Amino acid sequence: MQNDKMRLPIGTGWIAYTSDRSGVFDIWLYRPKDARNLALTQGLGEAFSTPYWSPDNRKITFIGKQNIVYVIDTRTRFAARIDQVEPYTLLDWSPDSRYLSYVNNGRIVIYDTESHTSFNIIQPGASDAQWFPSGRELLFAAPDSAGISQLYMIDVGGLNKRQLTQNTEGPLNNVRLSPDGRFALYTSPGVSISIISTVDLATGQTYTLEGGPQAKNYFPEWSPDSSSIAYSATDLIENRYVSLVQTDRRTGGNKQTWAVSDCFATPVTWSPDGNQIAYLSGCTDEEPANQIRVVDLRNPVSYKIIEGGRITAIQWSPSSFVNPRFNVYINSVYRVSFPYPAHWNRVTEERYEGMDGFFQISAISSGDPIEEICRSEAFHPLRPYGSNPRIVPASIQLQNACIIFPSDDQPAEMRNQSALIVKYPRPVSIQGTLYNYFILWSDRDHIGLFVRGLRFV
The missing domain is CATH 2.120.10.30 (TolB, C-terminal domain)
Incomplete structure (x- = not known):
């Protein structure tokens, strides 16, 4: 009309x-x-x-x-x-x-x-x-x-x-x-x-x-x-x-x-x-x-x-709202840096969160290939990603990686948790143990931000 x-x-x-x-x-x-x-x-x-x-x-x-x-x-x-x-x-x-x-x-x-x-x-x-x-x-x-x-x-x-x-x-x-x-x-x-x-x-x-x-x-x-x-x-x-x-x-x-x-x-x-x-x-x-x-x-x-x-x-003309701003997270122990939403607050040294999402980092010590590491995380017996998660191969800074996306039946308390696993260029020593893989958990809406922004330092 x-x-x-x-x-x-x-x-x-x-x-x-x-x-x-x-x-x-x-x-x-x-x-x-x-x-x-x-x-x-x-x-x-x-x-x-x-x-x-x-x-x-x-x-x-x-x-x-x-x-x-x-x-x-x-x-x-x-x-x-x-x-x-x-x-x-x-x-x-x-x-x-x-x-x-x-x-x-x-x-x-x-x-x-x-x-x-x-x-x-x-x-x-x-x-x-x-x-x-x-x-x-x-x-x-x-x-x-x-x-x-x-x-x-x-x-x-x-x-x-x-x-x-x-x-x-x-x-x-x-x-x-x-x-x-x-x-x-x-x-x-x-x-x-x-x-x-x-x-x-x-x-x-x-x-x-x-x-x-x-x-x-x-x-x-x-x-x-x-x-x-x-x-x-x-x-x-x-x-x-x-x-x-x-x-x-x-x-x-x-x-x-x-x-x-x-x-x-x-x-x-x-x-x-x-x-x-x-x-x-x-x-x-x-x-x-x-x-x-x-x-x-x-x-x-x-x-x-x-x-x-x-x-x-x-x-x-675009919206007059201020574009989302980002801070840069740097962790010298885990040897990584990446951007995250500036309004998120520190919970621990390894975890930040806000009303709209979160991230948490850790490392994995294993000599298994990344395909096995990703599958073990995705299909953990406690089913943190639901019964049928999706594993997407990726490459970050020329290193093999994978992204794990939850299925629709993921428990609500997991807050749409997804995961990013990346093989370190060289094993990282943390408290005397060598770790071969870096892992980051995040809500699904922000996992792409970390996939694009992750750097090894």
């Missing part, structure tokens, strides 16, 4: 969009709560310009005239010229809103927007470089030794590169990391056929979303809470292409259609609270979109909020 009279108070924040409503393409800002609309730039944009908000809502970056990367302070409107890159290159902000990451000529560039200095990580074929929530690692796509696209993570200093997927099929396009850093989505194989898939970065398990009836699914975007994905699904209705504004769970199985745009495909963007989705409409056979519409998922009626000029991109 559509309604062209805007009566519903829609969300908070600002919507940045690219439009030529003044005669040339620029970045514009629209505030839904009072319909305030203003031009942020003057003559700097192009039709391909896509605005990217910094997490603190203070700055916007985009690729504009002559393929130059600009950073705009939304309060002063001061524009800084950063670099020159290919159109449609992904630009991604660090969690502290200071650094930009992007790919340019086979290099992952990390640009400091305060000191205006940069650092390059050489990665031939890389694309879609973006920050993990910890601010310590980057995710990116690149071909493996066989030329097949894979997802990798690497420390921001360019060290400790790890392959996260075992893809055997087509390219991984439009890679986007979930806000919580646990999943990534991508489209494949190309433009004429575009299927959305997600991957659990802790386990490598992939999920394929059902998508639209034509298998043309574009512009996927994570919800602010990382639970869902919105996207545009092209369909043919009465001999005319339209796009369905749809959502699905990150693991699929809950596809819903919320609105219909009269464009072949439309960018979509979530409101900061995750209750609304904005999208483009007003297309004709000859012209691109000239409208921005919003649908409220609690009352699925579509409202027009902007009309006029050609509109090519939209991005709602």
